[in-house]
Amino acid sequence: MQILIKGGRVVDPANNIDGIFDILVENSKIAKVAKNIKDEAKLVIDAADKIVLPGLVDMHVHLREPGREDKETVESGTMAAARGGVTTLLAMPNTFPAIDSAENVSLLKEIIKNSAKVNVLICGAISRQRLGKELTDIAGLRSAGVVVISDDGSSVDDQALLLEALKKANQEDVLVSSHCEDKSLSGNGVVNRGFNATRLGLRGISKESEYLRVERDIELAEKSGTRMHIAHVSCSESVEIIAKAKKKGVKVTSEAAPHHFALNEEAVLGYDTNMKMNPPLRSKQDVEAIKKGLKSGVIDAIASDHAPHTENEKDIEFDRAEFGVIGLETELSVAITELVEKDVLDWKKLVEKMSYNPAKILGIAKGALGVGSDADIVIIDPSKEWLVKKEDFLSKSKNSAFIGKKLKGVVEYTFCSGKIIYKAKE
Amino acid sequence: MNWNKKDLLGLEELSKEELEHILATAESFKEVSTREIKKVPALRGKTVVNLFYEPSTRTRVSFEVAAKRLSADVINIATETSSVKKGETLIDTGRNIQALKADIIVMRHNYSGAAVMLARHVDISVVNAGDGWHEHPTQALLDIFTLKEKLGRIEGLQVAIVGDIAHSRVARSNIWGLTKLGAEVTVCAPKILIPPGIEEMGAKVSLNINEALKNADAVNVLRMQFERDELNAFPKQLEYFKEFGITKERLKEAKKGIVVMHPGPINRGVEMSSEVADGANSVILEQVTNGIAVRMAVLFLVAQARDINANTH
Numbered sequence: 067m068q069i070l071i072k073g074g075r076v077v078d079p080a081n082n083i084d085g086i087f088d089i090l091v092e093n094s095k096i097a098k099v100a101k102n103i104k105d106e107a108k109l110v111i112d113a114a115d116k117i118v119l120p121g122l123v124d125m126h127v128h129l130r131e132p133g134r135e136d137k138e139t140v141e142s143g144t145m146a147a148a149r150g151g152v153t154t155l156l157a158m159p160n161t162f163p164a165i166d167s168a169e170n171v172s173l174l175k176e177i178i179k180n181s182a183k184v185n186v187l188i189c190g191a192i193s194r195q196r197l198g199k200e201l202t203d204i205a206g207l208r209s210a211g212v213v214v215i216s217d218d219g220s221s222v223d224d225q226a227l228l229l230e231a232l233k234k235a236n237q238e239d240v241l242v243s244s245h246c247e248d249k250s251l252s253g254n255g256v257v258n259r260g261f262n263a264t265r266l267g268l269r270g271i272s273k274e275s276e277y278l279r280v281e282r283d284i285e286l287a288e289k290s291g292t293r294m295h296i297a298h299v300s301c302s303e304s305v306e307i308i309a310k311a312k313k314k315g316v317k318v319t320s321e322a323a324p325h326h327f328a329l330n331e332e333a334v335l336g337y338d339t340n341m342k343m344n345p346p347l348r349s350k351q352d353v354e355a356i357k358k359g360l361k362s363g364v365i366d367a368i369a370s371d372h373a374p375h376t377e378n379e380k381d382i383e384f385d386r387a388e389f390g391v392i393g394l395e396t397e398l399s400v401a402i403t404e405l406v407e408k409d410v411l412d413w414k415k416l417v418e419k420m421s422y423n424p425a426k427i428l429g430i431a432k433g434a435l436g437v438g439s440d441a442d443i444v445i446i447d448p449s450k451e452w453l454v455k456k457e458d459f460l461s462k463s464k465n466s467a468f469i470g471k472k473l474k475g476v477v478e479y480t481f482c483s484g485k486i487i488y489k490a491k492e
Numbered sequence: 493m494n495w496n497k498k499d500l501l502g503l504e505e506l507s508k509e510e511l512e513h514i515l516a517t518a519e520s521f522k523e524v525s526t527r528e529i530k531k532v533p534a535l536r537g538k539t540v541v542n543l544f545y546e547p548s549t550r551t552r553v554s555f556e557v558a559a560k561r562l563s564a565d566v567i568n569i570a571t572e573t574s575s576v577k578k579g580e581t582l583i584d585t586g587r588n589i590q591a592l593k594a595d596i597i598v599m600r601h602n603y604s605g606a607a608v609m610l611a612r613h614v615d616i617s618v619v620n621a622g623d624g625w626h627e628h629p630t631q632a633l634l635d636i637f638t639l640k641e642k643l644g645r646i647e648g649l650q651v652a653i654v655g656d657i658a659h660s661r662v663a664r665s666n667i668w669g670l671t672k673l674g675a676e677v678t679v680c681a682p683k684i685l686i687p688p689g690i691e692e693m694g695a696k697v698s699l700n701i702n703e704a705l706k707n708a709d710a711v712n713v714l715r716m717q718f719e720r721d722e723l724n725a726f727p728k729q730l731e732y733f734k735e736f737g738i739t740k741e742r743l744k745e746a747k748k749g750i751v752v753m754h755p756g757p758i759n760r761g762v763e764m765s766s767e768v769a770d771g772a773n774s775v776i777l778e779q780v781t782n783g784i785a786v787r788m789a790v791l792f793l794v795a796q797a798r799d800i801n802a803n804t805h
């Protein structure tokens with residue numbers, strides 16, 4: 067079937083395009099990108115005053131299935147992704163069981179085949195059961211279809227183990243994504259260490275607990291000559307360390323989560339557990355550093371770290387509540403509101419951070435709108451505002467840090483392989 | 493002034509005027525406890541629930557006496573006997589108490605922010621009787637009330653707070669209350685017990701007890717809890733006493749008439765000597781007496797605010 071998207075502003079950094087074009091989709095691929103396409107199409111979408119982007123690639127998502135289907139499933143999580151304009155995502159391995167063997171990869175693959183609405187890539191664990199003790203069979207994971215390995219949720223404390231993982235990952239051409247946290251420093255902390263933690267009477271998580279680990283992990287990556295990706299960068303020191311490493315030629319990439327550039331630690335005043343995540347919301351200066359890092363290119367990608375939790379796990383005392391927030395359905399609008407509207411990034415840069423760069427880091431043929439590309443497309447109304455409401459989320463969990471906030475930019479259509487997988491209500 | 497807060501969760505969110513209003517109200521209630529019949533009908537027909545997740549006989553008894561002197565009915569729920577242990581959430585517990593048609597929940601909880609969360613989920617009044625390391629507003633109010641009674645003013649006073657500042661809700665509430673009322677606060681403790689950013693709350697920091705006492709008009713001595721992990725670095729209670737304990741000798745070097753306070757219960761010979769605790773500068777028992785008046789004032793004001801709000805909606 068043919069679909070013609072007419073007269074939208076097409077932003078496609080992969081092909082160095084930013085202008086008014088028509089896009090013709092044939093079956094699952096992009097057939098033409100040109101001015102005034104005259105071809106007949108079954109469906110014509112008027113995209114005047116709209117922006118047309120390649121589908122977003124989110125390289126940090128917790129889908130919770132298998133094991134915690136009460137929080138999220140592959141189906142609900144990918145429906146949420148579609149609403150947020152995300153057409154490809156990387157599913158993190160801290161499920162039950164953890165994705166630490168070829169068998170478990172196959173198990174997840176089967177679930178994905180049956181219920182995913184968007185492209186789901188699989189991240190495998192670095193260590194068995196993510197315990198940081200024994201390496202997984204990285205070659206086996208790779209042949210089962212894993213593209214990234216990570217013990218996300220925990221850092222690999224054992225340097226020798228991580229070094230070995232990096233060497234294996236290098237041989238297998240698998241990306242290592244690193245959750246940087248020295249638990250001996252972050253301890254039982256729940257919010258950023260400093261004045262705000264003190265006035266709230268909550269235990270602090272120091273920035274050292276993050277950036278000392280960023281420093282160590284980059285050093286090991288350099289030593290092993292393996293490329294490494296630093297997940298959810300939250301503080302200025304980490305940005306500086308990554309900048310230095312990149313300058314030196316170390317093969318390191320990094321991502322930031324929307325909450326870390328849109329919110330600072332003061333959002334925790336009032337003990338809203340939807341402001342509790344790991345790494346925690348940091349200071350205003352850190353927020354500025356993250357934005358600067360995005361602008362300069364030190365931070366390559368925006369990834370949601372979508373972390374669904376049930377209300378039972380969140381509507382309790384702050385200390386006891388789970389870490390993490392959902393983000394798939396808000397990340398694009400938060401980025402538009404905080405980065406594009408505030409002149410941190412232009413549209414092209416935004417698409418780089420949310421689609422083109424993560425596709426490149428993951429080594430997949432996504433994040434582009436050229437002829438022959440998969441027709442993963444998002445059409446947004448950039449000027450429309452919307453109010454984030456708990457009851458509107460498609461995710462099974464409602465733990466968003468942006469409930470009650472007004473955001474700019476509404477996803478009108480999401481296409482995955484030429485099929486409409488999301489259409490906004492009129 | 494018109495009091496319109498249905499809850500008392502902390503002193504951080506109160507204005508100077510609101511603080512003064514509570515103190516003035518407490519003053520008028522203090523006289524009740526000197527009467528032969530120590531009772532006024534201010535809260536007759538109201539139910540106060542003391543919900544204590546942490547054992548604290550003194551605070552609980554003080555609230556109970558205060559509520560009874562206002563003619564309220566009092567129900568005590570302690571963790572041992574309630575459904576808390578069976579895993580009921582705080583919000584469910586709060587809603588159940590509300591369904592009993594209680595009017596005020598007085599809550600002590602071991603987690604910071606618990607009272608704030610409870611107040612968000614119930615319509616009835618919540619009075620924070622201490623939450624984690626966060627705030628203990630009625631303790632600070634009674635400290636301030638006692639200080640004002642002794643020295644005639646708060647504005648311009650130098651107050652030292654000595655002890656485990658990092659883990660103290662009493663210290664935090666005192667800093668907010670005292671600085672809003674124009675006093676200067678110095679916190680004094682071993683470095684490991686000074687929380688980061690405390691200066692931004694408006695307090696000065698001193699690591700030397702003699703220096704902290706030098707110009708102080710009053711010293712508030714906190715209870716030391718050596719069972720905390722963080723205090724492993726301070727192996728001996730005696731060592732703490734030597735470096736930070738309040739002794740007669742140390743007070744000799746301080747201002748004459750320095751007021752010595754302690755929220756209780758005292759570890760004699762750990763944070764202060766018995767001589768000081770029982771000495772002429774100590775107002776520790778007056779604090780206990782004033783606690784009743786201050787808590788009467790707080791219960792009265794929050795109940796009144798709720799009545800007014802109910803009538804206007």
Ligand SMILES: [Zn+2]
Nearest residue numbers: 218219245297
């Ligand atoms: Zn992580």
Ligand SMILES: [Zn+2]
Nearest residue numbers: 158218219371
């Ligand atoms: Zn994560």
